[in-house]
Amino acid sequence: MPEGTRSLLALPKAHLHLHFTGSMRVETVRELAEKHDLRLPHALTTQWPPELSGLDERGWFRFQRLYDAARAVVRDEDDMRRIVREAAEDDAAEGSRWLEIQVDPTSYAPFVGGLTPALEIVLDEARVATAATGTQVAVVVAASRMKHPLDARALARLAARYAGEGAGTVVGFGLSNDERRGWTGDFEPAFRIATRAGLASVPHAGELLGADHVQVALDHLLPDRLGHGIRAVEDPAVLDRVVQEQVTLEVCPGSNVALGVYDSPGAVPLRRLLEVGARVALGADDPLLFGNRLADQYVSARLDHGLDDAGLALLARGSIEGSTAPPQVRRDLLAQVDTWLGSEGTSS
Known part of the structure; x- marks a missing residue:
């Protein structure tokens, strides 16, 4: 059977790196801005997706300004x-x-009565969406390096109160925003609180900074996964440690290129x-700003990296x-991947 012919939309997969605000459809951002009588930057109205770069202060400021503008249109429970x-x-x-959607409830707490209601709204809708779509939705609570x-x-204490297994529960604790800010080791106590509650440690590291910062995250936050982690390849010893410790890398090629970490998808x-032998989970990160979603990352793996269907199944x-995901859910999904790989090829 010819490789590279099976539908990537039909390939069963998990999505482990998607931010709450960044997941929004651009049409939704525009409609919510109109609903609340707010003005959006041109990059979210007429020049989408925006041209971005995260390699210098000016570029990151533009990215953050657009992200903050999108977040500002979320003003009530219905929006969330x-x-x-x-x-x-x-x-x-x-x-x-x-799907493990990542949220910092701090941003929305003022509009819905506090941190606890903000998180409970997301968790409740995760359960509703699971039933409606068939995609099981769990939640990662993420702190910001900027705070x-x-x-x-x-x-972390809030996340621990809602820790669980399965859709509609908090399953992980993350650390997001510009990894060049602050000292990662200072967040170690928060991650200890989370991991004692059984939450996965899923901090960002290794996109805007290199392998040395991946090592810092490994030393202090004991990650089960790393958001990005792509630049671990710059140091063979760090990369070997990632592999040996079985740390999953949430690789987001669209983000890497949009922010200027690499100059093309093939790079x-x-x-x-x-x-x-690293375990890789492709993610979309912030489709709102990068202009590509999860399936696009798999398309890039096929077209830009030449992976055949066996590689995509991997x-x-x-x-x-x-x-x-609970063990039985993982077993069922892995079996579905095997079924996909054994199916007749179709164009995608």
């Missing part, structure tokens, strides 16, 4: 529920059967990671094995 529902719908259409580590501890060292398995 819509984001979760649409993220699940979009993932379901792309073959994602397990004090004590804030991260408060979020993303995806094949190198697979060659050394990526899907990596996403499932690296997820926090």
Whole structure:
């Protein structure tokens, strides 16, 4: 059977790196801005997707300004529920059967009565969306590097209260935003709180900074997964440690290129990671700003890196094995990947 002919939309997969605000459809951002009588930057109205770069202060400022503008249009419970529902719908259409959506409830707490209600809204809609779409939706609570580590501890305690297994529960604790800010080690106490509650440790590291920062995250946060982690390839010793410790890398090629970490999709060292045995889970990160979703990452793996269907199935398995899905869910999804690989090829 010819390789590279099976539908990537039909490939069962998990999605482990998707931010709440960044998951929004651009049409939704525009409609919510109109609803709340707010003005959006031109890049979100007429020049989408925006041209971005995260390699210098000016480039990152533009990215953050657009992200903040999108976040500012989310002003009530209905808005929050819509984001979760649409993220699940979009993932379901792309073959994602397990979604871990990452949220910092701090941003939305002022509009819905506090941190606890904000998180409970997301969790409740995750359960509703799971039933409606067939894609199981779980939640990662993420602290921001831009805020004090004590804030991260408060979020970790909140996340721990809702820790669980399966859709509609908190399954992980993350650390996001510009990894060049602050000292990662300062967030270690927050991650200890989270991991004691059984939550997966899923911090960002190794996109805007190199392998040395991957090592810092490994030393201090004991990650089960790393958001990005792609630049571990720059140091063989660090990369070997990632492989040996079975840390899943949430690789987001669209983000890497949009932010200027690599100059083209083909330059993303995806094949190198697979060659050394790293577990990779492709993610979309922030489709709102990068203009591509989960299925696009698999298309890039096929077209830009020449992966055949067996290689694409390996990526899907990596996403499932690296997820926090309950064991039976993982077994079922892995069996579905095997079925996909054994199916007749169709164009996608």
